[in-house]
Amino acid sequence: MAQTTVVESYSGPTPKELARKHGLGAAGRLPSLPEYTRQIWSYRHFIWEFASAKVSAALGNTRLGMIWQVLTPLFNAAVYYVIFGVLLNTQRGVDNFIPYLCTGVFIFGYTQSVVQAGVTAISGNLGLIRALHFPRASLPLSITLVEARNMIASMAVLIAIVLFKGEPLTWEWLLLVPALLLQTVFNAGFAMLVARLGSKLHDLRQLVPFIMRVWMYGSAVLYPVTQFTEHLHGWKLAVVQANPLLIFIELMRHALMENVTLAGPPMLLWTQAVAWTLVIGLGGYAYFWRGEKGYGRG
Numbered sequence: 001m002a003q004t005t006v007v008e009s010y011s012g013p014t015p016k017e018l019a020r021k022h023g024l025g026a027a028g029r030l031p032s033l034p035e036y037t038r039q040i041w042s043y044r045h046f047i048w049e050f051a052s053a054k055v056s057a058a059l060g061n062t063r064l065g066m067i068w069q070v071l072t073p074l075f076n077a078a079v080y081y082v083i084f085g086v087l088l089n090t091q092r093g094v095d096n097f098i099p100y101l102c103t104g105v106f107i108f109g110y111t112q113s114v115v116q117a118g119v120t121a122i123s124g125n126l127g128l129i130r131a132l133h134f135p136r137a138s139l140p141l142s143i144t145l146v147e148a149r150n151m152i153a154s155m156a157v158l159i160a161i162v163l164f165k166g167e168p169l170t171w172e173w174l175l176l177v178p179a180l181l182l183q184t185v186f187n188a189g190f191a192m193l194v195a196r197l198g199s200k201l202h203d204l205r206q207l208v209p210f211i212m213r214v215w216m217y218g219s220a221v222l223y224p225v226t227q228f229t230e231h232l233h234g235w236k237l238a239v240v241q242a243n244p245l246l247i248f249i250e251l252m253r254h255a256l257m258e259n260v261t262l263a264g265p266p267m268l269l270w271t272q273a274v275a276w277t278l279v280i281g282l283g284g285y286a287y288f289w290r291g292e293k294g295y296g297r298g
Contacts, residue, residue: 030289030290030292030293031292033286033289036135036137036289036292039135040135040137040138040141043134043135043138046134046138047138047141047142047145048142048145050138050139050142051142051143051145051146051149054142054143054146055146055149070153070154070156070157072109073102073105073106073109073154073157074157076105076109077101077102077105077106080101080105080221080222081097081098081101084101084222084223094224094260094261095259095260096165096166096167096257096260098161098165099161099162099165099167099256099257100224100253100257100260101221101222102158102161102162103158103162103249103252103253103256103257104219104220104221104222104249104253105221106151106154106155106158107183107245107248107249107252108215108216108219108221108245108249109154110147110150110151110154110183110187111183111186111187111190111245111248112212112216113147113150114143114144114147114187114188114190114191115187115190115191115194115208115212116208116209116212117143117146117147117191118140118143118144118190118191118192118193118194118195118198119194119195119197119198119204119205119208120198120205121139121140121143121191121195121198122136122139122195122196122198122199122295122296123198123199123202123205125139126296129295129296130296135292136288136292136295136296137192137285137288137289137292139195140188140191140192140195140288141188141191141192143191144184144187144188144191147187148184148187151180155176155180158256159256162256162257167256167257167258168258170258172254172255173255173256174255175251175254175255176252176255176256179248179251179252179255179273182248182273182274182277183248183273183277185277185281186244186248186276186277186280186281188281188284188285189277189280189281189282189283189284189285190280190284191284192284192285192287192288193280193283193284193287193288194208195288196287196288196291196295199291199294199295215243215245218240218243218246219243219245219246219249220246220249220250220263221249224261225246225250225261225262225263226261228240228241228263241263241264242272244272244273244276244280246263247263247269247272247273247276248273250262250263250264250269251266251269251270251273254266254269
């Protein structure tokens with residue numbers, strides 16, 4: 001006689017409901033952007049300590065240690081002054097060329113350092129990424145934090161140079177703070193942008209120095225910005241004047257120096273700086289977040 005098996009119906013919560021109730025999520029799920037932001041904030045102490053460790057590792061074995069953070073841009077400015085200011089005489093038309101040059105070198109160097117380190121933020125830390133679970137944006141953010149700390153030390157030297165060369169201390173110096181904050185957010189977004197690209201395009205690391213060199217020549221770092229207005233017209237001039245690094249450099253020169261010719265009216269420069277910060281800062285962050293699940297694979 002055949003036995004009849006009776007299966008009782010289960011009326012309790014489903015596995016998905018249980019997982020949702022206890023805060024569990026699907027493996028490999030991409031968190032929403034607000035959720036990802038909260039994760040990064042919860043790892044803020046890790047980001048700070050990781051940045052401090054990178055500084056110690058980079059300079060801990062040198063005799064001068066942290067002093068190199070200041071000496072490097074100073075040496076660059078000295079070399080550029082001899083070549084461009086003395087030999088090529090690009091200082092024509094600038095009343096106080098040394099502060100003009102040093103401002104360009106220091107501000108451009110800030111973004112340059114972030115970009116060059118950011119391109120290997122993922123590919124250079126695969127062991128850490130595969131061993132530990134944390135929001136991967138912590139890596140390019142820590143790089144930005146390292147360079148921001150270096151920039152604070154560099155700004156102290158830049159201010160000393162500007163004052164030594166006779167520029168007066170005015171209320172416009174207060175504009176240094178918002179200008180640096182905007183550039184820092186811009187740098188963070190750019191670091192995340194190149195970090196994702198560099199994780200897939202390993203040859204990008206070899207191209208970045210050439211890209212940054214061309215970018216420097218297009219940012220009026222080494223010569224007066226009037227060189228552009230004298231030789232470029234129409235859409236070519238508009239493209240050069242929309243260069244974000246030229247804009248940040250011009251804002252710094254406007255804050256630190258009097259009687260300096262700018263690439264445009266200060267209000268226009270501030271508007272462009274805010275626009276670039278939103279586009280690159282937020283856009284780079286969103287672009288990096290979209291690739292979160294793929295970092296460290298393959």
